[in-house]
Amino acid sequence: MAEAHAKPPAVEHALKVFREDLDERTAAFLNACVRCGLCAETCHVYLADREPDSMPAAKVERVARLFRRYHTLLGRLAPGLVGAEPITEETLQALAVATFGRCTLCGRCALNCSVGLDPATIIRFARTMLVAAGLVPKGILGNIDAARATGNTMSIGPDEVRETIAWLEEDLRHTLGDPGASMPVDRMGARVLYALNPRELKFFPLSISAAAMIFHAAGENWTLSSTDFDITNYGYFAGDVEAQRAIAGRLIRRAEALGVQELVVAECGHGYRTLRWEAPEWLGRPLPFAVRSFVEVMAEYLAAGRLRLDPSRNPDAVTLHDPCNLVRNGGVIEEQRYLLRHAATTFVEMTPNREDNYCCGGGGGLLAASEHTSKRLDAGKVKADQIRATGAKVVASPCHNCIDQLMELNRHYALGIEVRTLGEIVADALVLPAPPSS
Amino acid sequence: MTASSLTLLVALVVVLVAFVIQRRRPRFTVVPKLIAPPRGSAAAGVIYAFTKAFAPTAKESASLHLLSYLAGIGYHLATFAALARLLVSLLPVAVPVAANTTGAVLFAFGLACGLALLAKRTLDARVRGISVPDDFLANLLVDATLAAGLAASLDSGLVPLFQVIGALLLLYAPLGKLRHMLFLLTSRRWSGAYFGRRGVRPNPHTSGIPRG
Numbered sequence: 042m043a044e045a046h047a048k049p050p051a052v053e054h055a056l057k058v059f060r061e062d063l064d065e066r067t068a069a070f071l072n073a074c075v076r077c078g079l080c081a082e083t084c085h086v087y088l089a090d091r092e093p094d095s096m097p098a099a100k101v102e103r104v105a106r107l108f109r110r111y112h113t114l115l116g117r118l119a120p121g122l123v124g125a126e127p128i129t130e131e132t133l134q135a136l137a138v139a140t141f142g143r144c145t146l147c148g149r150c151a152l153n154c155s156v157g158l159d160p161a162t163i164i165r166f167a168r169t170m171l172v173a174a175g176l177v178p179k180g181i182l183g184n185i186d187a188a189r190a191t192g193n194t195m196s197i198g199p200d201e202v203r204e205t206i207a208w209l210e211e212d213l214r215h216t217l218g219d220p221g222a223s224m225p226v227d228r229m230g231a232r233v234l235y236a237l238n239p240r241e242l243k244f245f246p247l248s249i250s251a252a253a254m255i256f257h258a259a260g261e262n263w264t265l266s267s268t269d270f271d272i273t274n275y276g277y278f279a280g281d282v283e284a285q286r287a288i289a290g291r292l293i294r295r296a297e298a299l300g301v302q303e304l305v306v307a308e309c310g311h312g313y314r315t316l317r318w319e320a321p322e323w324l325g326r327p328l329p330f331a332v333r334s335f336v337e338v339m340a341e342y343l344a345a346g347r348l349r350l351d352p353s354r355n356p357d358a359v360t361l362h363d364p365c366n367l368v369r370n371g372g373v374i375e376e377q378r379y380l381l382r383h384a385a386t387t388f389v390e391m392t393p394n395r396e397d398n399y400c401c402g403g404g405g406g407l408l409a410a411s412e413h414t415s416k417r418l419d420a421g422k423v424k425a426d427q428i429r430a431t432g433a434k435v436v437a438s439p440c441h442n443c444i445d446q447l448m449e450l451n452r453h454y455a456l457g458i459e460v461r462t463l464g465e466i467v468a469d470a471l472v473l474p475a476p477p478s479s
Numbered sequence: 480m481t482a483s484s485l486t487l488l489v490a491l492v493v494v495l496v497a498f499v500i501q502r503r504r505p506r507f508t509v510v511p512k513l514i515a516p517p518r519g520s521a522a523a524g525v526i527y528a529f530t531k532a533f534a535p536t537a538k539e540s541a542s543l544h545l546l547s548y549l550a551g552i553g554y555h556l557a558t559f560a561a562l563a564r565l566l567v568s569l570l571p572v573a574v575p576v577a578a579n580t581t582g583a584v585l586f587a588f589g590l591a592c593g594l595a596l597l598a599k600r601t602l603d604a605r606v607r608g609i610s611v612p613d614d615f616l617a618n619l620l621v622d623a624t625l626a627a628g629l630a631a632s633l634d635s636g637l638v639p640l641f642q643v644i645g646a647l648l649l650l651y652a653p654l655g656k657l658r659h660m661l662f663l664l665t666s667r668r669w670s671g672a673y674f675g676r677r678g679v680r681p682n683p684h685t686s687g688i689p690r691g
Contacts (some may be wrong), residue, residue, distance in 0.1 A: 065507040066669045072501075072662035076614055078606045079540035079547060093608045102609050112506070114656045115613075123655055124611030152674065155540040155548060156659065157528055157667035287572045318677065321514040340688050372518040372678035396679050397539075 045190070049130055054173035056128050057379055059111055062282075067166045070110040070158040074101050080160070083153040085142050085399045085423040086416070097150035097160040100139045102166045107132065140167045142413040145404035145420070147365035152396060168280030177279045178410035180272035184275035185284045192291055193237040193271035202226065202267040205242050206249075211251050219476040222259040224253045224265065227299070231264035233334070234301040236272045236292055236316075238309045238441045245441065251468035254309065255339055258471050260349040263305075269295035272312030273442075277319065278406025289320040296330055303331045305338050308462045310315045310364030310440035311404070314371050334367060336439045339467055340376035343383060349472040355385040357459075359466065360433035362391070362424070362447060363398035377439055384470040399423045401438075403446025418453050421446060425454040439463045483639035483646075484569055490646035491566075497653035517676045519683045524675010528667040532680075547599065549593040557589020558621055561628040565645040568638055569629075583632035590625040593618060596678045613655040620657070624648045 080097040087095040109116035109125035116125035118348030151159035184194040210224040269291040306313045317332040342348045381388040402421035447460045519681045541548040597618045631641035674680040
């Protein structure tokens with residue numbers, strides 16, 4: 042009877058989402074879990090902390106208990122029998138810790154669930170409820186607000202983009218000894234729009250330079266954009282349906298305005314996933330251009346003979362971290378291996394690898410959720426152990442989010458490694474034709 | 480038709496209607512037809528999910544917990560056999576001796592698997608921690624059905640008891656965790672299509688990039 046009383050607004054809002062927005066697929070998954078617990082060791086968070094609350098089944102069960110309360114007969118008539126629970130401020134708080142603090146949405150449990158359900162889909166739905174309840178970590182919300190207000194999470198204005206690119210272009214010409222080398226910005230009718238993670242402009246400009254060298258070597262007709270260039274999407278991490286659509290929509294409209302044939306997503310796992318796989322569904326229409334990862338594009342150039350690489354220029358052993366959103370949830374699996382085998386003297390696989398690879402621990406928006414920093418670094422232990430076991434000196438990862446986490450893991454676990462993008466490694470191995478004589 | 484046969488028949492109709500209603504509940508929003516161009520094949524993913532993905536080596540959850548997984552497979556095979564035997568009990572046909580004996584062996588094995596899984600749920604703190612009373616009730620109901628099936632295989636005079644217990648199992652199925660018998664199928668279809676469409680499992684290697 043207590044539920045007949047007025048509920049706190051957070052509970053009301055979450056309940057509305059739970060009652061009205063649950064889709065048939067998520068409902069099927071919630072109905073299917075048998076609480077066998079066999080999924081436990083598939084989760085890097087559980088492997089690191091061994092806490093029962095970190096088992097995927099335990100995280101699913103938090104949502105399933107609410108599901109049974111509002112969507113099953115026995116959940117209403119005999120909640121104790123089926124473990125049904127109402128949505129309260131307490132259950133929402135616990136849900137926030139479980140879904141933001143103990144899950145990176147990597148989907149490894151989904152690939153390995155003995156029943157065949159997808160816990161990540163359930164967790165993302167729970168996050169959507171938490172958006173309505175106002176319980177999303179502030180760091181994630183800050184990135185969403187910045188992206189919606191300015192077109193990118195770091196609020197970098199078009200003038201700053203042009204200035205940074207002009208400086209990089211000058212450097213590129215000097216490096217290549219080719220005054221004709223260019224880094225075009227806002228070029229109408231270019232074949233390719235190369236869209237960035239804004240962190241590249243602020244902190245990792247060399248990864249943009251590397252991409253420019255590769256486009257130059259391949260003779261590509263490409264451009265950057267000074268506005269709405271951001272491939273990241275914290276709306277997706279939050280489970281904020283409106284924000285994710287709005288953020289992806291800005292970049293897509295920008296690509297349409299430039300008239301490109303292809304949107305090439307810089308090395309960013311969730312950026313690729315959201316733009317390649319999710320955005321058409323969010324917008325409810327096909328995109329008038331192809332969306333590919335820069336990794337796919339580089340591999341295509343190499344296979345077509347448009348790039349020549351000398352692996353001896355990368356003499357240290359390189360291992361590869363497979364970003365969950367690019368590989369397990371994106372299907373880009375072999376291209377990065379093909380590149381590394383041609384760009385480095387020694388390429389060592391982690392175990393496990395490809396779609397079975399462990400998350401670095403920084404996915405799902407966790408890098409922006411400072412309240413979970415300690416948990417995030419603990420959860421990265423599995424990845425640190427994987428890296429150490431390879432003996433490699435360089436870790437390549439085609440994802441700036443993963444790179445941030447891997448760099449922190451490098452310090453935290455004293456791995457003594459160098460973390461690089463695929464583009465940087467490929468660019469170092471490039472064999473360029475002699476520049477035109479001036 | 481005997482009273483126990485009628486009870487079983489009614490339970491069958493009820494469970495089918497209940498599952499149809501659960502499957503088509505309008506309160507859940509419909510997942511629209513996907514628009515993003517596929518990289519692999521959703522159909523191939525679904526086929527994989529219902530074939531190779533059941534192999535003990537296909538998933539870590541199975542390979543790391545081989546005994547539990549195999550017990551689960553044995554338990555479910557025996558349960559399906561018991562449901563089939565219940566259906567046959569409604570027909571005016573005699574069960575061949577060989578089939579009856581095979582059924583008895585399967586029911587006994589399934590019962591042993593079920594009791595082992597019940598013991599694990601009770602004794603393993605990790606699994607007990609995520610369990611609810613329904614988990615134990617569902618297991619006991621299936622165990623009772625298998626035990627009754629075994630008894631009916633040994634003594635045909637106990638078929639009515641088997642039918643009544645089977646009817647109870649069927650009537651409870653749409654209410655508690657046993658409804659996974661339906662939603663396991665839909666879940667596998669959804670996740671199989673997801674990984675298949677994205678070219679993850681199976682990976683069609685359509686990128687044109689040389690392998691190796």
